[in-house]
Every structure is written in structure tokens, then in C-alpha cells.
Amino acid sequence: MPGSLNPTAMARLLGPWNSGAAPAYRELADVVRLLVMDGRIPLDVALPSERALAVMLGVSRTTVTAAYASLREQGFLSGGQGSRGRTGIPHRTVPVSGPGLAVPDGILDLAYASLPATGEVVHRAFADALIDLPALLPGFGYDAVGLPPLREAIADRYTAAGIPTAAAQILVTSGAQHALNIILKTLAGRQQKVLVEHPSYPNALDAIRASGSRTVPVPMPPAAEPTSGGGGEPTSGGWDIDGMVAAMRHQRPAMAYLVPDFHNPTGRIMSNLQRRRLVREAAGTGTVLVVDETLRELNLDDVSTSPLAAFSPAVVTIGSLSKSHWAGLRTGWIRADEDLISRFVQTRTTMDLGGPIVEQLAGVRLLRAFTEPLDARLAELRRNREALLGLLAEHLPEWHVERPRGGLTAWCRLPTPSSTALTVVAPDFGVRLAAGPRFGVGGAFEHFMRVPYTLAPTRLGTAVLALRDAQARIDASPQLRRTLKAPKEAAAVA
Ligand SMILES: Cc1ncc(COP(=O)(O)O)c(C=O)c1O
Numbered sequence: 001m002p003g004s005l006n007p008t009a010m011a012r013l014l015g016p017w018n019s020g021a022a023p024a025y026r027e028l029a030d031v032v033r034l035l036v037m038d039g040r041i042p043l044d045v046a047l048p049s050e051r052a053l054a055v056m057l058g059v060s061r062t063t064v065t066a067a068y069a070s071l072r073e074q075g076f077l078s079g080g081q082g083s084r085g086r087t088g089i090p091h092r093t094v095p096v097s098g099p100g101l102a103v104p105d106g107i108l109d110l111a112y113a114s115l116p117a118t119g120e121v122v123h124r125a126f127a128d129a130l131i132d133l134p135a136l137l138p139g140f141g142y143d144a145v146g147l148p149p150l151r152e153a154i155a156d157r158y159t160a161a162g163i164p165t166a167a168a169q170i171l172v173t174s175g176a177q178h179a180l181n182i183i184l185k186t187l188a189g190r191q192q193k194v195l196v197e198h199p200s201y202p203n204a205l206d207a208i209r210a211s212g213s214r215t216v217p218v219p220m221p222p223a224a225e226p227t228s229g230g231g232g233e234p235t236s237g238g239w240d241i242d243g244m245v246a247a248m249r250h251q252r253p254a255m256a257y258l259v260p261d262f263h264n265p266t267g268r269i270m271s272n273l274q275r276r277r278l279v280r281e282a283a284g285t286g287t288v289l290v291v292d293e294t295l296r297e298l299n300l301d302d303v304s305t306s307p308l309a310a311f312s313p314a315v316v317t318i319g320s321l322s323k324s325h326w327a328g329l330r331t332g333w334i335r336a337d338e339d340l341i342s343r344f345v346q347t348r349t350t351m352d353l354g355g356p357i358v359e360q361l362a363g364v365r366l367l368r369a370f371t372e373p374l375d376a377r378l379a380e381l382r383r384n385r386e387a388l389l390g391l392l393a394e395h396l397p398e399w400h401v402e403r404p405r406g407g408l409t410a411w412c413r414l415p416t417p418s419s420t421a422l423t424v425v426a427p428d429f430g431v432r433l434a435a436g437p438r439f440g441v442g443g444a445f446e447h448f449m450r451v452p453y454t455l456a457p458t459r460l461g462t463a464v465l466a467l468r469d470a471q472a473r474i475d476a477s478p479q480l481r482r483t484l485k486a487p488k489e490a491a492a493v494a
Pocket of ligand 1: 113174175176177178201259264292294295319320321322327331332
């Protein structure tokens, strides 16, 4: 319910906001932004008048006027000067205009882990798709399972990888996220449990929550310490399979959502030994393993592992062209046994009646020449990864950065629990971030930041310097962190 915040309640929420490390108006605006982003000041609430707040805080009215003006400029406050502005979230921080659509000028986007299209190749695939289109125009155009040549092309790639697959085992979807929603609606739902790695991919966690299922988070072990005399980055800590087995036995989740191939956000890859054991144990507890292989092609260290489905026909696999080619294709798929595919198709038609035809025709072309754009993409990502790791070691040596084996992101442990504060402050330095808690449940990972290496080295250089400056600002204004650490207190809204 829209309401207003009185000066006393606001002063209590602000806490000790004024450290003197920056101009007072700026510190005040920063803390208010933080409280809005953190949900402790609700949206669409009128803040106290400038005069009343100035009196309550014992500062000049100019300070409050300037703070409110800054919040207005950034989109956190509506209304003009003089009127009581209402809180809001700026459109540009809502990830609706991500990379590939419209990146706002001057802001380096580290909130997304995605790459531009493999330009030439994707464009050519669409041009060829238009040549193939006339043959399909006499049909109705509804296609709930996917175009036969696309299902075949996807199945053939699994068969070539050593997992014999028929086209009937493939359901084409509008991306991996769509695939996960279909699976959740079919296999999980209200009151059922879904095991997840912790941390995990934020949009998947959101989808699980939205399905009404309860997440069963199993912590990923901390990154191992560097092995060689203190030098180099820590290596992967793998998966806690014992923990997953215990969770499956005791909590009996209906399904597990896992990203064993260049896990988002850590970039880890699960060993074959761990895969085999996981599949065996899941069979014993009746938990369906749903494996998201969206990042599997981004194998930067040429690690050799078998897809999880190689260990059991009961494994459900999600795939996507989003990271290998382009997210704008909105083309993904589910691989499962034929009976399950039939159930997924039934669910799918409650959500939509099929994928767009031209995208699928382009998808056939891309699948048939799958590796063509991949070498260049991997070379670019390897170069970016080394650049990022080097830059972080140089400019933020107190960050503990785990070396990713593949995928698009590095998972960094921060020296202080300041991830949300960094995310709030970073746009002032020209960088957009996704805070660590987005990757967990119950507010975990305030000590972590995911940094993608999707930008070229020079832009990564600018971004890391901005991160360093943002971190320095947090270090100089500990009240930003303190505000976060304070116990949650519902804002008094009248
Ligand atoms: C693990 C994982 N799954 C799914 C997606 C989204 O895939 P899609 O664009 O196919 O919906 C992403 C994108 O970052 C991802 O990292």
C-alpha cells in the first residue's frame, strides 16, 4: 500500500549515515538508495519533506535538497523539487535493456554474463532461414515440439557426443529459461522441493521460487587455496556430493537443478567421478536430475567430461544456443526420454503454442555448423579471462578470485560483506553489477561478487579500475555496509 515515511522512522532506518568521507548530501543519497534497493524503504512511498528531514537529521536543508535531487536524477525518487517525491527503482537498473539491446551510454554492464552475437554467422543463418521459409508458409505455423530438422540436428549432436538420441527425445523451447519453467511446472510445483547448488543461477532460483517449489540449497565447497607456494589463483573446490546425497536422502526433493558444466557463477566443472556418483544416488532417492548445459560449450581449459545424461537415461538435460551463438535467438531445448517429452509438450501448450519458425530455421543452420563460430569465441574468452584475473590481482589484491575453468564469469570473495553496497555505488563509477545475494537464497553471498569476462581487455581494465574506486568508497564509508548489516526492520509506513 502506498504511504509515507515519517522523519523519525526514516532517521532510524538511515542509522549512522554520515561518516564525513564524502559530501553529506552524497552520503545521504547513497544510504537512501541502498535502503530502497534492499527493500527496507518500500517502493512508492513518499519520503519526508526536505525541511522535516533536515530538522530531524540536524543537517542543513540544502544537504537534503541536494540528496533528493541526486536521487531524483538517478530515478530513485519521483516528482519535482518541492513536492514530496515517491520512491522508485530507475528503469535503467531493471535488466530489461541488457547487452545486445540498448546498453545505456557510458555504463559498463557487469550484471549480465552474455556475449554479442557471433555476428556474421548468426546473420547468415537468418538470411538462409528466409530462403527455407516459403516451404513452410502453407502450414499453420503452430509447432509445439519444434521443427523436425531442428530436433534432428540437436539429437545428432548428442549422438555424436556418445549419447545416442532420437529426435523424439528433443523438445525445442524458447531458450533454457523457458525449458526450466516447463520442467518445473511438470515435475515440481507447490510444496515440492527442488535441490539447488548454492550459489546458483539467479533466474533459475527465481523460476523455482515462482513455481511455488521450495529450494533445498546445498553449499558449494569454498574454492581450494592456491597449491603452488601462495602464487596463482585458487582452484575449484568442486561439488559437495556427500552434502547433495544427504539432502536427497533426507529431504526427498522431486528434482535437482544443477549446472555441472561451467557452473554459473563459479565456472567450475564437475568431474566424471562425481557425476557418476550423483546419478547413482539420485536414482536411489527418486530425485530427477535436471542438468542445465547452457554453458557447456564454453570449455576454456579443454576439460574432458561426459555430459551427465551419459550416465543415465533418466537425466533431463537443458540446452541453449544463447551462450554459444546469441541469446537473441531465444532457442533452447530439453532432452529427455520420450514419455517425459510428451508430458513436457502438454505443459508447454499451457504456456505457449510453439516457437517462432524463422528462429528455428536459423537454428538448424547454426546447429549443422555448430563449431564454426566457437573457436574464435573461445579464443576471445580465454584472452578476456586472463586479462580479468590479472587486473583483479593487480588492483583488488584483497579479493579472493577463483579461477573459472570455463563459462563467462569469475566468482570473487570480498574482504568484507559489501556486495550490495558495491552494487549500489558502482553505477557512480560507470559500472553495473549484480550483487552476490542474487545468486543465493536467504540473503547469502553478501561476501561475493560475480564478475563476467565478457568485455574486451581494455574495457575490463576500465571496469576493474571502477570497481577498485567503488571498493575504496565503501571502505571509506563503512556506514554503507553498516546499514546493510543492521537487523531487518520494517519501515514504518503511514
Ligand atoms: C546457467 C544458465 N542457464 C540458463 C541461462 C539462460 O539461457 P537462455 O537465454 O537460453 O534462456 C543462462 C544465462 O546466463 C545461464 O547462465
